[in-house]
Amino acid sequence: MPQSAPSSAQRDHGGNLDAAITQYGGSRRDWLDLSTGINPTPYPLSTLAPSDWTDLPDAAAQSGLADAARSFWQVPQAASILPAPGASALIARLPGLAAIGRVRITPPTYNEHAAAFAAAGWSVTDTGKADARVLVHPNNPDGRLFCADDVSAPLTIIDESFCDVMPDKSLIAEATRPGVVILKSFGKFWGLAGLRLGFAIAHPATIAPLRDMLGPWSVSGPALRIGTQALCDSDWAAKTRLALAEARTRLDRAMTGAGAEIRGGTDLFGLYQVEDAALWQDRLARAHVWTRIFPYSRTLIRLGLPSSDHWAKLETAL
Numbered sequence: 001m002p003q004s005a006p007s008s009a010q011r012d013h014g015g016n017l018d019a020a021i022t023q024y025g026g027s028r029r030d031w032l033d034l035s036t037g038i039n040p041t042p043y044p045l046s047t048l049a050p051s052d053w054t055d056l057p058d059a060a061a062q063s064g065l066a067d068a069a070r071s072f073w074q075v076p077q078a079a080s081i082l083p084a085p086g087a088s089a090l091i092a093r094l095p096g097l098a099a100i101g102r103v104r105i106t107p108p109t110y111n112e113h114a115a116a117f118a119a120a121g122w123s124v125t126d127t128g129k130a131d132a133r134v135l136v137h138p139n140n141p142d143g144r145l146f147c148a149d150d151v152s153a154p155l156t157i158i159d160e161s162f163c164d165v166m167p168d169k170s171l172i173a174e175a176t177r178p179g180v181v182i183l184k185s186f187g188k189f190w191g192l193a194g195l196r197l198g199f200a201i202a203h204p205a206t207i208a209p210l211r212d213m214l215g216p217w218s219v220s221g222p223a224l225r226i227g228t229q230a231l232c233d234s235d236w237a238a239k240t241r242l243a244l245a246e247a248r249t250r251l252d253r254a255m256t257g258a259g260a261e262i263r264g265g266t267d268l269f270g271l272y273q274v275e276d277a278a279l280w281q282d283r284l285a286r287a288h289v290w291t292r293i294f295p296y297s298r299t300l301i302r303l304g305l306p307s308s309d310h311w312a313k314l315e316t317a318l
Contacts, residue, residue: 042191101131
């Protein structure tokens with residue numbers, strides 16, 4: 001059935017800590033922000049070269065980042081890789097890859113996809129055949145997974161922003177199919193959301209219009225260097241997956257101990273059902289712990305992971 005695009009009021013996101021501070025007081029250092037699904041232990045940054053800031057990014061640096069991405073995500077040689085200034089920059093442009101039509105997006109899911117298609121004049125629906133389809137894999141906020149059989153539209157976008165915690169579930173092999181675009185986000189697993197780095201991976205003919213839309217030098221020099229270093233650090237990635245899985249287990253234990261029921265998530269966030277989500281958010285906010293609730297549900301609440309030195313704050317608040 002057709003659905004309307006999220007309005008500006010509905011296009012809520014995590015990370016809106018300023019609103020919490022305005023309502024509940026305190027300063028940013030007083031708060032534990034669990035409203036996002038960002039790794040609380042980010043990839044350690046190395047010293048940048050002065051040229052990273054002063055020079056236009058050269059072709060070698062851009063190729064180096066693409067090569068690192070191909071190796072890390074095991075991208076098929078027949079697919080092209082396009083780095084971008086964040087996955088959001090790509091999401092806003094993806095509707096332009098096909099003539100305006102009908103896009104299938106099954107809610108609940110990340111609301112920027114529906115907003116981008118609606119802004120481009122598309123009709124957004126959650127059932128039936130369509131000219132385009134969006135699969136957030138694993139889904140935000142419930143963590144549900146899709147499979148190759150779900151690639152059912154001429155333009156299919158597979159948003160794998162949270163898939164780095166479960167690389168064995170990636171649908172990267174589908175990137176060789178014309179019209180299939182795999183999105184990767186650097187901000188979640190590596191915990192560097194402020195770097196603004198994302199990737200589109202697709203058949204060369206599908207990538208070409210996106211490359212033209214972004215123009216030259218779309219990724220900054222610092223992002224090129226840090227992204228390449230991080231994608232080449234497989235040891236850090238392996239250790240981080242283990243640490244995140246342990247932290248998610250601890251989060252589930254803390255939430256269920258406080259009376260919540262597990263309803264999904266990934267190793268970067270948990271989704272829980274409670275009797276009154278707004279009441280839970282309010283009570284935790286009074287202890288300066290910020291969480292995520294949703295305009296479409298009065299019972300669902302989502303929490304990201306605390307860093308190792310903030311578990312006591314969350315567990316005491318619960």
